[in-house]
Amino acid sequence: MEKAFFETSKMLGDANKIIIPRLSKWMFDNRQITYDEDVMKTILTTLTTPGRDRSGSFASSSAGKCQRAQIYAYLGLDQNPITDINVLNMFNDGHWRHMRLQANLLQAGIIDDIELSLNWEAKRSKGSVDAVGTIPDDHPQVLWRGKQFGLEIKGAASMKASKILMNGPDVYREQVDRYFLSGGFDFFSILVEDRNFLGWTEFVYQADPVRIQKQRDELDDLNWYVDNEVIPDRIPECRNQSGEMWRACPFGGKGGICARTNRWRDAA
Ligand code: SF4
Numbered sequence: 001m002e003k004a005f006f007e008t009s010k011m012l013g014d015a016n017k018i019i020i021p022r023l024s025k026w027m028f029d030n031r032q033i034t035y036d037e038d039v040m041k042t043i044l045t046t047l048t049t050p051g052r053d054r055s056g057s058f059a060s061s062s063a064g065k066c067q068r069a070q071i072y073a074y075l076g077l078d079q080n081p082i083t084d085i086n087v088l089n090m091f092n093d094g095h096w097r098h099m100r101l102q103a104n105l106l107q108a109g110i111i112d113d114i115e116l117s118l119n120w121e122a123k124r125s126k127g128s129v130d131a132v133g134t135i136p137d138d139h140p141q142v143l144w145r146g147k148q149f150g151l152e153i154k155g156a157a158s159m160k161a162s163k164i165l166m167n168g169p170d171v172y173r174e175q176v177d178r179y180f181l182s183g184g185f186d187f188f189s190i191l192v193e194d195r196n197f198l199g200w201t202e203f204v205y206q207a208d209p210v211r212i213q214k215q216r217d218e219l220d221d222l223n224w225y226v227d228n229e230v231i232p233d234r235i236p237e238c239r240n241q242s243g244e245m246w247r248a249c250p251f252g253g254k255g256g257i258c259a260r261t262n263r264w265r266d267a268a
Helices: 002-016 020-029 037-048 067-075 085-107 158-167 170-183 209-227 244-248
Strands: 113-117 128-134 148-156 187-194 200-206
Touching (some): 020 085, 020 200, 037 113, 085 128, 085 148, 085 187, 148 158, 148 170, 158 200, 170 209
Parallel strands (some): 148 187
Antiparallel strands (some): 187 200
């Protein structure tokens, strides 16, 4: 079902996209972009707003990831420090990629707003959608017209971007499913920019009740761990305290909290 939708989506090309056709046309029509003051004010607000404290909530961007890591993040436990300037630079580059695309999309009138908070206190869920908009009345898909969409912007190195182009953006789907659950969108677009060549790939999804239920279940699990003060088990990939996941996780590795703490009272 999922595969079939993806194949159909590829065959339909631009008719199945929300962002790329309009943004491309707008950029050809506006080779020297001048931004309106209200667009810049919106971007300035983003630039000058400190990142939120992620403890005490479950971030939508972590949907589908290791539940033990999500509980550690909920508890606000120390993450392994980043010691590589290239990694810090990559994060900073991603931050500006978002603002460049958000500014252009606002100026082009393709989106209505950016950084929409989707907080769901009863489920301790927090998230912020990169952008929201309304599908225009001249969209080739007649049934899509007038519907609300959310947008997630991603940057990917060329090799990863090529894989996503071939096989779809599975790696980002659970985050989007969480947004469908907490935001009630009709459609969601994932726009991937190749970090090396700056090409775009776009995938548009409709809400899928089965996938949304999986997110509801995951949030229920995470809330159960908090209510019962239980630290979830390590995922199978990390049971031997070795491997790629173990090393890449901000709570993993030899000195990481995952190696040291199994009990809530030691962690909290
Ligand atoms: S190291 Fe592995 S098991 Fe531990 S929190 Fe990270 S992903 Fe989960």
